[in-house]
Amino acid sequence: xxxxxxxxxxxxxxxxxxxxxxxxxxxxxxxxxxxxxxxxxxxxxxxxxxxxxxxxxxxxxxxxxxxxxxxxxxxxxxxxxxxxxxxxxxxxxxxxxxxxxxxxxxxxxxxxxxxxxxxxxxxxxxxxxxxxxxxxxxxxxxxxxxxxxxxxxxxxxxxxxxxxxxxxxxxxxxxxxxxxxxxxxxxxxxxxxxxxxxxxxxxxxxxxxxxxxxxxxxxxxxxxxxxxxxxxxxxxxxxxxxx
Amino acid sequence: xxxxxxxxxxxxxxxxxxxxxxxxxxxxxxxxxxxxxxxxxxxxxxxxxxxxxxxxxxxxxxxxxxxxxxxxxxxxxxxxxxxxxxxxxxxxxxxxxxxxxxxxxxxxxxxxxxxxxxxxxxxxxxxxxxxxxxxxxxxxxxxxxxxxxxxxxxxxxxxxxxxxxxxxxxxxxxxxxxxxxxxxxxxxxxxxxxxxxxxxxxxxxxxxxxxxxxxxxxxxxxxxxxxxxxxxxxxxxxxxxxx
DNA sequence: AGCCGCTTGTGAACGTTCGCACAAAGTCAA
DNA sequence: TTGACTTTGTGCGAACGTTCACAAGCGGCT
Ligand SMILES: NC(=O)c1ccc[n+]([C@@H]2O[C@H](COP(=O)([O-])OP(=O)(O)OC[C@H]3O[C@@H](n4cnc5c(N)ncnc54)[C@H](O)[C@@H]3O)[C@@H](O)[C@H]2O)c1
Ligand SMILES: NC(=O)c1ccc[n+]([C@@H]2O[C@H](COP(=O)([O-])OP(=O)(O)OC[C@H]3O[C@@H](n4cnc5c(N)ncnc54)[C@H](O)[C@@H]3O)[C@@H](O)[C@H]2O)c1
Numbered sequence: 001x002x003x004x005x006x007x008x009x010x011x012x013x014x015x016x017x018x019x020x021x022x023x024x025x026x027x028x029x030x031x032x033x034x035x036x037x038x039x040x041x042x043x044x045x046x047x048x049x050x051x052x053x054x055x056x057x058x059x060x061x062x063x064x065x066x067x068x069x070x071x072x073x074x075x076x077x078x079x080x081x082x083x084x085x086x087x088x089x090x091x092x093x094x095x096x097x098x099x100x101x102x103x104x105x106x107x108x109x110x111x112x113x114x115x116x117x118x119x120x121x122x123x124x125x126x127x128x129x130x131x132x133x134x135x136x137x138x139x140x141x142x143x144x145x146x147x148x149x150x151x152x153x154x155x156x157x158x159x160x161x162x163x164x165x166x167x168x169x170x171x172x173x174x175x176x177x178x179x180x181x182x183x184x185x186x187x188x189x190x191x192x193x194x195x196x197x198x199x200x201x202x203x204x205x206x207x208x209x210x211x212x213x214x215x216x217x218x219x220x221x222x223x224x225x226x227x228x229x230x231x232x233x234x235x236x237x238x239x240x241x242x243x
Numbered sequence: 244x245x246x247x248x249x250x251x252x253x254x255x256x257x258x259x260x261x262x263x264x265x266x267x268x269x270x271x272x273x274x275x276x277x278x279x280x281x282x283x284x285x286x287x288x289x290x291x292x293x294x295x296x297x298x299x300x301x302x303x304x305x306x307x308x309x310x311x312x313x314x315x316x317x318x319x320x321x322x323x324x325x326x327x328x329x330x331x332x333x334x335x336x337x338x339x340x341x342x343x344x345x346x347x348x349x350x351x352x353x354x355x356x357x358x359x360x361x362x363x364x365x366x367x368x369x370x371x372x373x374x375x376x377x378x379x380x381x382x383x384x385x386x387x388x389x390x391x392x393x394x395x396x397x398x399x400x401x402x403x404x405x406x407x408x409x410x411x412x413x414x415x416x417x418x419x420x421x422x423x424x425x426x427x428x429x430x431x432x433x434x435x436x437x438x439x440x441x442x443x444x445x446x447x448x449x450x451x452x453x454x455x456x457x458x459x460x461x462x463x464x465x466x467x468x469x470x471x472x473x474x475x476x477x478x479x480x481x482x483x484x485x486x
Numbered sequence: 487a488g489c490c491g492c493t494t495g496t497g498a499a500c501g502t503t504c505g506c507a508c509a510a511a512g513t514c515a516a
Numbered sequence: 517t518t519g520a521c522t523t524t525g526t527g528c529g530a531a532c533g534t535t536c537a538c539a540a541g542c543g544g545c546t
Binding site: 487488489490491492493495497498499500502506507508509510511512513515516 | 517520521522523524525526527528529530531532533534536538539540541543545546
Binding site for chain 2: 491492493494495496
């Protein structure tokens with residue numbers, strides 16, 4: 001082994017699987033399910049990479065973090081890979097999710113089939129509005145946010161989804177954390193403050209649109225200006241392009 | 244097996260502002276709006292970084308890509324920074340957006356105030372279902388997807404949002420590209436294939452949940468293992484935004 | 487004016503991610 | 517068994533991103 005350095009390096013901050021890889025595993029899993037449904041038994045890294053929209057070397061390196069499950073000259077067994085990735089992502093168990101905020105977005109989320117088709121179960125719908133509490137929705141009854149402790153205890157909830165307005169999100173977040181939720185998915189456009197042991201991920205539509213806007217205006221500038229737009233970050237203070 | 248490396252390969256060209264920075268500019272912008280609403284005139288990198296949930300050195304480096312707009316010993320003028328970032332993101336113009344797929348999610352998106360409050364305008368709602376076409380929704384009428392060419396031409400639409408089922412997404416995407424849309428936000432859980440000049444961003448709820456699942460199961464494993472309490476969580480935490 | 491404390495802007499070190507290129511390891515046919 | 521062929525798994529350098537640390541610059545105070 002020439003892994004002295006690698007071992008020392010890994011020991012410094014060993015997380016096992018790189019973040020970038022973890023973020024892609026669900027994409028591979030989805031692609032594999034598609035292939036499995038089409039009856040395909042094995043798949044090469046080249047083919048799977050194409051379906052998943054990534055480079056094949058990257059795919060192989062990603063999978064190598066999970067172990068060595070391929071067969072050289074053949075490829076990967078689709079079923080084995082599905083199991084392996086599911087295992088790595090912790091999808092062998094069914095996670096219970098509490099959805100807080102049953103407004104416009106919350107209604108859509110509550111009925112989203114993609115929750116159940118992956119290993120997630122909506123354990124409860126919660127809202128603060130008395131008019132909403134008691135509403136029947138997709139076989140569930142909306143309960144009051146004050147019932148959160150009971151709901152979490154009953155359902156072994158460890159994941160919370162926040163779909164409230166931004167000004168309520170931190171309060172809801174604090175309540176979730178207080179009752180033991182350690183993973184939060186936040187749809188509200190705000191930064192949440194949580195303890196170190198709690199993971200937060202956010203989905204923000206308007207951030208995505210603004211990123212598209214950046215590229216779009218860059219493209220528009222390129223079509224009208226033939227010269228390359230180059231910024232050397234030196235002492236020149238060149239104002240950005242206008243519309 | 245035609246075009247797989249399309250997107251990743253094309254973005255090798257130097258763009259001036261790093262991708263990671265562009266992705267954070269909207270967060271800074273939101274934080275700045277909050278501060279401005281609270282009447283604050285200037286802000287230090289330390290304070291703004293705290294509100295935005297990032298490291299202050301990172302914030303300063305990000306802003307330095309836009310030019311030198313701070314005053315040493317004082318900080319940044321909030322209004323100037325809002326203008327500068329808005330300019331950089333191309334938000335000085337109002338982008339027209341076409342929303343395709345007015346189902347559960349589409350209904351929520353159509354009514355989303357966050358569209359308009361940033362510089363985006365929903366120019367049209369489109370669906371393929373004859374029963375949905377003609378429906379009035381938030382002051383707009385749902386039109387048939389076949390009217391897309393007319394809709395795009397009328398409204399100067401350059402951004403498309405796809406909220407159809409996954410099996411229709413590629414077809415809708417192709418139609419959007421065919422009529423000149425060059426930025427697409429995709430909510431369907433699938434990989435879209437587009438020409439090099441088209442940008443695609445995706446929002447995928449179930450990927451986010453699966454990433455949370457990974458960390459959650461990692462945490463569960465740690466509580467039963469006595470050794471090696473290394474830091475696992477790597478998230479954005481720190482302060483929240485104001486009222 | 488001169489000093490002092492504060493904050494920006496950035497060089498440099500470090501960490502992470504990417505993708506090429508290729509040896510190793512397998513299949514398959516004869 | 518051998519050899520042709522296919523595909524994995526990974527070493528490596530480059531590109532990208534993050535963080536530290538501090539000189540340079542600014543405002544205010546004496
Ligand atoms: N609608 C969209 O398409 C969309 C898209 C992206 C992001 N978002 C964000 O998602 C969030 C919800 O959006 P929406 O359109 O559903 O808003 P909404 O106003 O329709 O729904 C919000 C719901 O949260 C409930 N609520 C308020 N305070 C609460 C509290 N303290 N505890 C529990 N519930 C509480 C309200 O009673 C309401 O039912 C917002 O932050 C919005 O910015 C919405
Ligand atoms: N509902 C959610 O909370 C949620 C969350 C995340 C992702 N998604 C994804 O968003 C997409 C939409 O979800 P939904 O729950 O709104 O589904 P939905 O079935 O309620 O709505 C889909 C809409 O798309 C329309 N449509 C179908 N084919 C079309 C075509 N070729 N052209 C134009 N319109 C077409 C349908 O008529 C329907 O109105 C799905 O891909 C889903 O996986 C939904």
